[in-house]
Every structure is written in structure tokens, then in C-alpha cells.
Amino acid sequence: MSAGINLEDWGPVHAIPTYHKAKAGERTAPFGTREHPLPLIIDSDPGLDDALAIGLACASPEVRLLAVTTVGGNADVARCTENALRLLHAYGRDDVPVAEGAAGALLGDIVRATEVHGVSGVGNTQLAPSPNVARPEGAVALMAQLIADSPEPVAIAPIGPLTNIALLLRLYPALIPKIAHICLMGGSIGEGNTTASAEFNIVADPEAADVVFRSGVPVTMIGLDVTHQALLDRAAAQALRDLRNESGRIAAELTDYALDRNLEWSGATTTAIHDAVAIAHYIVPDLVAVAPYHVAVETGHGPARGRTVCDGVPYRLRRHGEETNADVGIVIDRTRFERLLLDAYSRLP
């Protein structure tokens, strides 16, 4: 080895640098305050990290949670719907309606991530049944009704495959001006996690993601570049358990389940709470740093299918006649993120 190189200390594989990056910019996503909470719909496939994302929203007075809609992704959609109902019940939010959406992608095979989240979607965690049932009209119709009825534009946080959101945008184009923002968890500038090119939520329905990024609705992409900095470890799981409430028990168990898998697969002692970052961005104005990118989705059928192709280099954008169309998350303060989650769960039942 030449002087100055020590590959052993070079860091984890996800520390491989990304070059030709965009510079950080001002966020365009709205955020809520206690005085003026942001009306929010979460579209989700719970899901270990989805469960923590929903808990964060339920406990945060900065957002007014209008609904949780479900989509097949991490687990089968019926399981995701049941999980959403039971999680809201545990979190003391039976007032939040749940509606079930698409079972799987617009095109092609239905993709699942049960090896990560368990067949149930929530690992081995037992959740008490909810007195509620899912709304009969389904996810897309419920979203459309809530957006139409809302006196102000509604923010959406899609934290699963984007099938429902694409259907909403295509079926109700007149409502697009009333969508304040879409802050989605999915994609990445650099690495993949499900294929060597792509992140799970996008590769699970690339065509739907393509619709969303082309829609003209302001989008923030919370991808792996930032979510792999939003980490919890065993100590954080224990801190959740030490809250001594039912919600904290659930969050601790889900985190431990994810930690067990990561340890087994890669020796890692942390787990990324991907989906909660998208919610946190609507709650805390300066937690997530973003950079403006042009984001397009590869919908071809080669090995790069589902890749979010992110261009933030000004001269290249000019060459292709492209404008930036999304904020992309690049940095998060891990310590503040962990504290945000713990504080939120301390307020839950």
C-alpha cells in the first residue's frame, strides 16, 4: 500500500463518495407549526420504518394528519392496511381514517420486501386490533375527497411505492393545484438498496414514480443518500423501550427487529429509519439539508430499472435543456433526528 491509504479504515460501503453533486439549496417544502399545522396525508406500506414515521406524525402538533392510505410494498396491502389501523389505534389516533390502495405496481410484477419487514410487515410485533375498519371508498378516492374538501393545499408524504399517488395525479388532475407538496421517501442520487441501481420504493413501481416526478407538483425526494444518515442503534431502541408506554414498546421492537436483520446481513449495528425522515422534513424546518436536482426515473427493463437519475450539474442541465424539478435530501443531523423521534414517542400513549 502506498502511504496514506488504509482501505481497512476506509469506511462502510455506503461511504463510497458521489461526485458531480449539486450544491445545497433552500428547501421548497412547506412545514407546519403548532400555530399553523400542515394538513398531511401519509401514503404508506407499514413497514417497520413506516410505523415510526406514522408515530412521529401522530405525535407532532406541527402536522394535522388527515389520513393514512396504504399501498402494497413492504408487505401485502391487506397486511399494510391492518397494520396502519392497529398502529393508529396504539398511537391513540383512531380519529385518523385509513383507506386501502393498490396491491402492487401499475406495470409488471408485484414486489415485496418481506425479507426486511417480515411477512406481517411489522416483524414479530403484536399489535392490538383496532375498533376501526378501512374506509370503503379506497385510498385514491379518499385522498381526492380530503384534498378537495381542504380549505388549504394538502401535503402528501408517500413513504411506499408511488402507485396510489400516480393514480391520484392521473385520475384527479384538477386537484393538482391543491397538493401543496409531495415529500417522498424513495430513490437515491448514489447507491441502490434493492438492486445495484435502485431503491425499493421506486423499483417497486418505476412508472408510478415517473408520473410523480413529471407531475409538476413540487417534490422533495428523501432518498438513501440522506436516510442512510438517519440511524437508530440498540441504545436508541432501549431508550424507546424506557419510555414505558405502549407506543415506545412497539417502536423499540420494530427497531430491534431491523437491527437484528442488519447485524445478520452486514454486521451493521444501526438501522436507517428511512420513512420517518420524510415526515420529519414537514415538522422541522432545518433538520434535513436539500439540494436542487433534476430527477428522472429509469423505466427501461435493464439492470438500472427504477434508478432515480439525479442531475445537479448546471452545465449538464443546460446541455439537456432541463430544469431542476425536486429538492433531494443530502444531509440530516442524526442526533437531532433521534431526539425528535424519542420526544414524539414520549408524547404517545
Added chain:
Amino acid sequence: MTPDAARIPVIIDCDPGHDDALAIALALARPELEVLGITTIGGNAPLAATTRNALRVLALLGRSEIPVAAGPAQPLFRPLETAPQVHGVSGLDGANLPEPANAPRPEGALEFLRATLNASPGPVTLIPTGPLTNIGLLLRTYPEVAAKIARISLMGGAVRSGNWTPAAEFNIWVDPEAAQIVFRSGLPITMSGLEVTHKALFGWPEIARLDALNTRVGTVFADLMRFFVRFHVERYNTADTPIHDAVAVAAVAVPGMVGTKRYQVDVETTGELTRGRTVVDDRGQAMTGLEPNVDVALDIDRAAFADLLIGAIATYR
């Protein structure tokens, strides 16, 4: 000087190109390497220009006995696109190089590669620093010569983001099908992609050291680098410029110069947005389920690399 018997026989397949010129100068200066020839391909500039540039670089270095053979003018299936904004119209803008002192070999790159590999007593290391058209053609046309290829140490690709497009590095993007043939060949491959070449940087201090050599060759390379750096200053707001192609030579000449990890690598040929992306399973094989097939260079010491290059240029008058 290492005895010839112990030298590593290499063929450089390139599209000069500023960083290709440095790669050639480095290879010819290193006692560990025996350069059997140079084959050319269109890439940074059209084929006629890159072939002429290879001959001019050899004339500058006083090594016109090295055979040069030109490949096809086009990638396997696609129209050629070049990078005049990076390398100038000539492919080597910015310096006064001598006229060629020799002509390219009449048989062309494909036959030259076949004959040279067959004639070599031992297996030969190929160092492609341009689009992989010649190597792809060779492996498809004369598959039996694969047995005479010790390793392919190529400059191209990226684990994360590209340079020509957000998804792809230029060399792979120009001829993705040829690159796919190479990556799927089963031959030992070292890939020096953007992750390592962006650590192999030349800036104003390194250019000043070339000027300080006070030799004709030193001045020509300083002039070439001034042109190359200026592009990076304008486009990327930094004078620190990757000397991409020389990394592929350094990886062969100096064991341990680059740090590598073994990954599964394939090439995207069908996607519109991701054309020419090297799809790298950087979790070993966890995501593709395929055996790792490439030593991907990820790390290099900038100072050691600069010393190597400037030391090589210093061996010329």
C-alpha cells in the same frame, strides 16, 4: 531497469485525449511495463484525430518505434459522440506536439491485437482508457485470444454517479454494448472508475512542477494540463482535475497504488436515461446474486500518484 523477462507486457487501447497522453507517457516511462503497442478508438475525439494524437505523443516522447493501430471509427451499434468541450477539437488542444514520425499499422487494431497477443510468450495485460469497442470486437471475433489476456485494467464506469450523464461515465456511455461484452467476459478486470479517478488529481501545483522540469516534454504536458484544468475550472469550479486514464496504467505498473474492492459489475445497455451505467453491486453480490467479477478501484493517494506521473515525465528530455 528491470530485465525484459520480468516486465509486464501491455497494450494500451486509447482515445487521446489529454489524460490518455499522460497514461501513454507513464506507461512508456515505467520500467515494470513493456508496451507492445497502442491501439486507438474514437471517443474523446474522432478516430482520425485520436490515432494521429497517439502518433504525435509517441513522436514527442521519442518512442515512434511503438506500433500504433487504429480501430473502427464507430462504436459497435451506435453513432460516435465525442467530447470536444473537454479535449478541444483536435482531442489534444492546448500544446504544440510534433507531427507523427510514423504511420499507423495497415492491418488495423483488431488484427494487430490478435497477432500481438498470439505472438507474446506470456499473457498480456490490456489497458483500455477509451470506449471498449476494440476490446469487445476482439473478444467476440477471436475468443481464443482471451487465453492470452492476463488482465484488463480499464478506465471507465462509476459505482455511484456518472460524468457524461448523471448515470454514466463517458467511456462506457459511448459504447455500452462493447463494455458489456468486456464485463461479462470472465477475464480478470480492474476497473478504475470515477470514484478513484476523482482522487487522482492534478491542479496548479502539479502543473508548476511540470513547468519546473524545464524540458520540452515537461512543458508540453504542462500546456496540455493547463487546457484540461481550465475546462474543469469553468465547468466544475475547481482546478483539481482527475487524470482518469493514467490511473489504469498506475494500477498495473505499481502494485498497491490503488485500493480495490471486489464487486459484481454489469453494464446497462437498454435504458434511455441510464445508458452505459456500470451497475455495481457494492454489497458484494447481495443485490444481484451474481459472483463478484471485477476489482473496482476506489482509493489512491493523490501525492503518490502525482509523484509517479511527474517522475515519469521527468524521464523524458
